[in-house]
Amino acid sequence: xxxxxxxxxxxxxxxxxxxxxxxxxxxxxxxxxxxxxxxxxxxxxxxxxxxxxxxxxxxxxxxxxxxxxxxxxxxxxxxxxxxxxxxxxxxxxxxxxxxxxxxxxxxxxxxxxxxxxxxxxxxxxxxxxxxxxxxxxxxxxxxxxxxxxxxxxxxxxxxxxxxxxxxxxxxxxxxxxxxxxxxxxxxxxxxxxxxxxxxxxxxxxxxxxxxxxxxxxxxxxxxxxxxxxxxxxxxxxxxxxxxxxxxxxxxxxxxxxxxxxxxxxxxx
Amino acid sequence: xxxxxxxxxxxxxxxxxxxxxxxxxxxxxxxxxxxxxxxxxxxxxxxxxxxxxxxxxxxxxxxxxxxxxxxxxxxxxxxxxxxxxxxxxxxxxxxxxxxxxxxxxxxxxxxxxxxxxxxxxxxxxxxxxxxxxxxxxxxxxxxxxxxxxxxxxxxxxxxxxxxxxxxxxxxxxxxxxxxxxxxxxxxxxxxxxxxxxxxxxxxxxxxxxxxxxxxxxxxxxxxxxxxxxxxxxxxxxxxxxxxxxxxxx
Numbered sequence: 094x095x096x097x098x099x100x101x102x103x104x105x106x107x108x109x110x111x112x113x114x115x116x117x118x119x120x121x122x123x124x125x126x127x128x129x130x131x132x133x134x135x136x137x138x139x140x141x142x143x144x145x146x147x148x149x150x151x152x153x154x155x156x157x158x159x160x161x162x163x164x165x166x167x168x169x170x171x172x173x174x175x176x177x178x179x180x181x182x183x184x185x186x187x188x189x190x191x192x193x194x195x196x197x198x199x200x201x202x203x204x205x206x207x208x209x210x211x212x213x214x215x216x217x218x219x220x221x222x223x224x225x226x227x228x229x230x231x232x233x234x235x236x237x238x239x240x241x242x243x244x245x246x247x248x249x250x251x252x253x254x255x256x257x258x259x260x261x262x263x264x265x266x267x268x269x270x271x272x273x274x275x276x277x278x279x280x281x282x283x284x285x286x287x288x289x290x291x292x293x294x295x296x297x298x299x300x301x302x303x304x305x306x307x308x309x310x311x312x313x314x315x316x317x318x319x320x321x322x323x324x325x326x327x328x329x330x331x332x333x334x335x336x337x338x339x340x341x342x343x344x345x346x347x348x349x350x351x352x353x354x355x356x357x358x359x360x361x
Numbered sequence: 362x363x364x365x366x367x368x369x370x371x372x373x374x375x376x377x378x379x380x381x382x383x384x385x386x387x388x389x390x391x392x393x394x395x396x397x398x399x400x401x402x403x404x405x406x407x408x409x410x411x412x413x414x415x416x417x418x419x420x421x422x423x424x425x426x427x428x429x430x431x432x433x434x435x436x437x438x439x440x441x442x443x444x445x446x447x448x449x450x451x452x453x454x455x456x457x458x459x460x461x462x463x464x465x466x467x468x469x470x471x472x473x474x475x476x477x478x479x480x481x482x483x484x485x486x487x488x489x490x491x492x493x494x495x496x497x498x499x500x501x502x503x504x505x506x507x508x509x510x511x512x513x514x515x516x517x518x519x520x521x522x523x524x525x526x527x528x529x530x531x532x533x534x535x536x537x538x539x540x541x542x543x544x545x546x547x548x549x550x551x552x553x554x555x556x557x558x559x560x561x562x563x564x565x566x567x568x569x570x571x572x573x574x575x576x577x578x579x580x581x582x583x584x585x586x587x588x589x590x591x592x593x594x595x596x597x598x599x600x601x602x603x604x605x606x607x608x609x610x
Binding site: 221225232 | 411414415416436440441443444446448450451452454455456457458467468471472520
């Protein structure tokens with residue numbers, strides 16, 4: 094039984110589930126190694142990468158905009174009563190800004206992105222697999238891994254940091270709106286408080302880790318799609334398991350990356 | 362005819378877990394010959410094609426195309442050999458996200474690196490060959506089953522392959538379209554002087570195309586010869602197979 098057959102089997106026993114889990118881990122590891130092998134070999138398919146970046150950006154733009162705005166707004170509304178208890182409402186802009194820049198902006202954007210993009214890539218490549226389009230590409234002499242996987246994963250890796258920066262600003266705007274509704278605070282004061290609270294060092298690790306999150310969202314979706322078996326049912330499964338696995342890996346890697354950041358810069 | 366491919370298969374075996382699909386197959390396909398591969402469903406006909414093109418790796422055996430054993434080739438060398446081979450999938454396998462024009466342009470851009478003006482001419486000429494010039498800007502979802510097969514065929518032959526592999530080219534089509542596709546395959550083979558291996562269940566298709574036929578049974582070649590000999594065989598199994606087919610058709 095080959096790897097996709099093992100992974101896509103139904104009604105597994107506990108022993109088989111363990112086997113399945115390690116098969117997925119090993120399959121994903123091999124897939125990652127193949128990505129890093131292929132990404133440096135020409136042709137680089139720049140046109141395809143640009144096309145995917147543009148598509149992914151357009152696809153996720155509305156949902157991350159709404160999410161970012163609401164996160165900032167709700168964070169402000171939730172923090173305000175707590176800060177009022179301590180007479181520290183002046184710290185509201187800094188609280189919102191640091192929370193959004195350091196953690197909420199990158200992670201929430203990555204999770205929303207994974208939900209939208211991993212499932213899309215999983216379904217698209219899965220559908221191409223079961224309808225023999227990937228085989229057709231391979232027999233025509235084009236490397237489907239390079240053309241379909243490398244371009245998409247590279248695009249997700251590059252586009253997520255851009256979206257994250259955008260979401261951070263939208264969330265700050267949401268936070269500001271919540272403040273002016275309930276507090277007598279000017280935009281100038283809010284802006285100055287944010288700028289003085291957020292240092293460049295807060296911004297960089299938060300945005301830098303989204304390169305990893307973007308990569309994870311892309312590679313998991315591509316892996317699940319590329320190894321799809323079992324017709325349309327397999328495509329559906331690839332799509333849903335992509336989201337679950339990518340979200341889980343994003344949270345695990347977030348924990349690891351925060352720990353590494355604190356180890357490298359103890360004052361962060 | 363010197364550049365037309367011939368295929369030599371020696372002692373080819375392939376199994377999936379405990380199921381033996383191909384069992385010690387030895388077969389020669391001559392230059393510019395049309396070979397039909399018959400057999401019941403699940404007897405390894407498509408597996409044979411996929412082994413020839415390198416999509417599946419057989420357990421044992423050798424496959425020579427133009428005197429190169431494709432099983433010993435690295436990825437780059439295998440891709441060079443594949444440039445001379447066309448493959449028509451049962452589902453036509455058109456790229457859903459691309460229009461007909463883009464489907465046909467894809468191998469020319471990616472494999473042959475042709476300039477755009479030559480690509481345009483080549484696409485139009487190939488669509489003329491399959492009589493579907495009007496479909497050039499349609500998406501695959503807008504095409505009928507027969508049109509998809511024709512476009513799939515056009516994409517397969519656009520790089521001027523010397524060997525064509527057809528996986529059930531008429532399955533799922535009505536008898537008239539099926540006959541048209543079979544005649545188209547024969548005409549293209551004559552015009553382009555390709556070697557063809559055609560997996561099919563369709564006797565009419567086989568009758569139109571075949572120079573020679575083989576019948577796979579339990580992983581082995583149970584019969585090899587011309588179509589008339591095959592359909593008039595005294596073997597009880599073959600008699601039963603073809604009488605059922607003829608009744609259906």
